[in-house]
Amino acid sequence: MTAISLSGKELAASIRARVKETADALTAAGTPPKLAVVVATDDGSSLWYVRSIAKAAAKSGIECDVVDLGADTTAEEIRRTLGTLSADDTVHGIILQTPLPEGATAADLAGTIDPAKDVDGANPASLGRLAARLPAFAPATAEAVMALLDHHDVPLAGRHAVVIGRSTVVGVPAAQLLLARDATVSVCHSRTADLPGMTRQADVLVVAVGRAGMVTAGHVAPGTVVIDVGTNPAEDGGLAGDVAAEVSEVAGALTPVPGGVGPVTTALLLGHTVDAASLLSQR
Amino acid sequence: MTAISLSGKELAASIRARVKETADALTAAGTPPKLAVVVATDDGSSLWYVRSIAKAAAKSGIECDVVDLGADTTAEEIRRTLGTLSADDTVHGIILQTPLPEGATAADLAGTIDPAKDVDGANPASLGRLAARLPAFAPATAEAVMALLDHHDVPLAGRHAVVIGRSTVVGVPAAQLLLARDATVSVCHSRTADLPGMTRQADVLVVAVGRAGMVTAGHVAPGTVVIDVGTNPAEDGGLAGDVAAEVSEVAGALTPVPGGVGPVTTALLLGHTVDAASLLSQR
Numbered sequence: 001m002t003a004i005s006l007s008g009k010e011l012a013a014s015i016r017a018r019v020k021e022t023a024d025a026l027t028a029a030g031t032p033p034k035l036a037v038v039v040a041t042d043d044g045s046s047l048w049y050v051r052s053i054a055k056a057a058a059k060s061g062i063e064c065d066v067v068d069l070g071a072d073t074t075a076e077e078i079r080r081t082l083g084t085l086s087a088d089d090t091v092h093g094i095i096l097q098t099p100l101p102e103g104a105t106a107a108d109l110a111g112t113i114d115p116a117k118d119v120d121g122a123n124p125a126s127l128g129r130l131a132a133r134l135p136a137f138a139p140a141t142a143e144a145v146m147a148l149l150d151h152h153d154v155p156l157a158g159r160h161a162v163v164i165g166r167s168t169v170v171g172v173p174a175a176q177l178l179l180a181r182d183a184t185v186s187v188c189h190s191r192t193a194d195l196p197g198m199t200r201q202a203d204v205l206v207v208a209v210g211r212a213g214m215v216t217a218g219h220v221a222p223g224t225v226v227i228d229v230g231t232n233p234a235e236d237g238g239l240a241g242d243v244a245a246e247v248s249e250v251a252g253a254l255t256p257v258p259g260g261v262g263p264v265t266t267a268l269l270l271g272h273t274v275d276a277a278s279l280l281s282q283r
Numbered sequence: 284m285t286a287i288s289l290s291g292k293e294l295a296a297s298i299r300a301r302v303k304e305t306a307d308a309l310t311a312a313g314t315p316p317k318l319a320v321v322v323a324t325d326d327g328s329s330l331w332y333v334r335s336i337a338k339a340a341a342k343s344g345i346e347c348d349v350v351d352l353g354a355d356t357t358a359e360e361i362r363r364t365l366g367t368l369s370a371d372d373t374v375h376g377i378i379l380q381t382p383l384p385e386g387a388t389a390a391d392l393a394g395t396i397d398p399a400k401d402v403d404g405a406n407p408a409s410l411g412r413l414a415a416r417l418p419a420f421a422p423a424t425a426e427a428v429m430a431l432l433d434h435h436d437v438p439l440a441g442r443h444a445v446v447i448g449r450s451t452v453v454g455v456p457a458a459q460l461l462l463a464r465d466a467t468v469s470v471c472h473s474r475t476a477d478l479p480g481m482t483r484q485a486d487v488l489v490v491a492v493g494r495a496g497m498v499t500a501g502h503v504a505p506g507t508v509v510i511d512v513g514t515n516p517a518e519d520g521g522l523a524g525d526v527a528a529e530v531s532e533v534a535g536a537l538t539p540v541p542g543g544v545g546p547v548t549t550a551l552l553l554g555h556t557v558d559a560a561s562l563l564s565q566r
Contacts, residue, residue: 132455134388157474
């Protein structure tokens with residue numbers, strides 16, 4: 001038996017349609033929505049991702065300013081830039097792209113992003129509001145995991161969700177969001193003693209490790225819903241997930257890579273940007 | 284076999300000795316440390332707890348102002364009071380005591396507490412910094428759990444820690460702190476489908492539910508280290524934990540109630556207050 005493919009394309013398209021409509025209305029009302037992406041790297045896959053955001057933004061009627069500070073910039077310069085963008089009334093969403101130069105910590109610098117413009121939930125204040133179940137922008141990738149589960153009608157309340165990975169951008173916020181939806185949540189990572197013993201208990205398994213093919217058939221019990229957050233460079237120049245292809249013979253359902261979490265993440269980032277613009281324009 | 288008793292008294296005494304020394308030095312240097320406790324309830328056990336903090340503060344050389352707004356106050360008045368105390372240079376630590384009047388949300392109001400004075404880690408910004416592994420005051424109860432585990436040399440890295448309870452003040456921050464120490468962490472709660480099936484997997488079981496005796500022998504595997512955060516009113520007028528007495532016949536080690544997490548929590552609150560005063564006096 002082969003797992004059901006949990007595509008993100010349909011969901012992403014429906015979010016983008018809603019975004020385009022809102023963006024056009026905002027522009028017509030004299031508040032063209034604008035997203036600023038601060039870049040301080042020359043990492044190829046990171047720059048590719050930024051270009052794909054800029055392209056998606058343009059298609060959705062959102063202006064996208066890529067502020068490239070170069071790989072040689074300093075933490076202080078990044079902080080100053082984020083502060084300037086936070087104070088700029090024409091900017092509604094701000095993303096700080098990683099990786100960052102040596103000595104610059106994303107979570108620390110992101111504390112400078114106005115929470116009202118923190119469309120990728122990178123400011124620790126956003127993470128804290130999320131944990132306290134107060135309104136805040138969630139990191140788009142973590143929210144995409146939830147949106148995909150909902151889109152495919154996967155029940156969560158009382159179910160056991162296992163998250164592999166404890167990053168501030170995916171693992172930790174995904175765990176918070178799953179907990180807020182009444183799942184029992186386990187977080188595993190590189191130091192977990194018996195990883196297959198934990199992951200085979202999962203009704204829902206969220207994999208956010210960043211290592212191609214690290215989750216194999218032995219990690220997954222029959223019927224499990226597997227969400228693959230990985231986007232690793234593949235040998236053929238494309239993208240490979242964290243979940244090995246053989247898992248589709250065991251899992252009940254599995255997100256494809258590419259075409260699963262990725263397009264939903266980008267669509268939600270743009271969705272957050274028009275939401276931020278709508279709220280800010282009412283201030 | 285009876286579980287080893289993980290007393291908090293010795294640890295609390297050693298923390299208090301360090302606090303007294305620091306408090307006396309701060310006072311001698313012209314910065315007498317001051318803790319403000321904002322109260323908006325007439326709940327008996329809450330007022331008893333506030334008196335016990337005030338008494339412990341006095342013994343440790345810390346001034347404690349109880350700002351009693353009465354049970355009929357409003358969220359707006361509480362917010363204003365927290366703002367005034369945050370701006371008051373003679374105040375170094377601020378606690379917002381719960382419960383709060385109808386319509387007032389602790390996590391929301393605590394966003395007004397200056398993070399530098401947020402000695403009980405109640406501001407969502409503190410919770411977010413904790414989740415992002417940046418320096419912040421942790422909620423004292425959650426930190427007391429960790430301090431007790433360390434004091435009794437309980438290993439955490441790679442072990443499975445199961446937390447029952449997902450409150451912003453204990454369960455969620457305790458899970459974050461355990462994760463930061465490389466434990467595999469599961470969070471269970473009222474909606475968990477098979478609670479004993481989860482809790483019997485625990486190397487370390489943290490119980491923060493607020494229901495006397497809810498964890499029984501059937502929830503615990505032989506040898507488990509059990510931390511009981513519960514402080515429920517007992518029939519004899521004293522305190523009862525969340526863990527039933529019979530668990531001590533199964534567990535490897537168990538914190539007593541009273542005399543376990545409680546005294547360490549109070550000592551850490553005072554510790555945070557002198558730490559805040561030290562940092563603020565250097566500004």
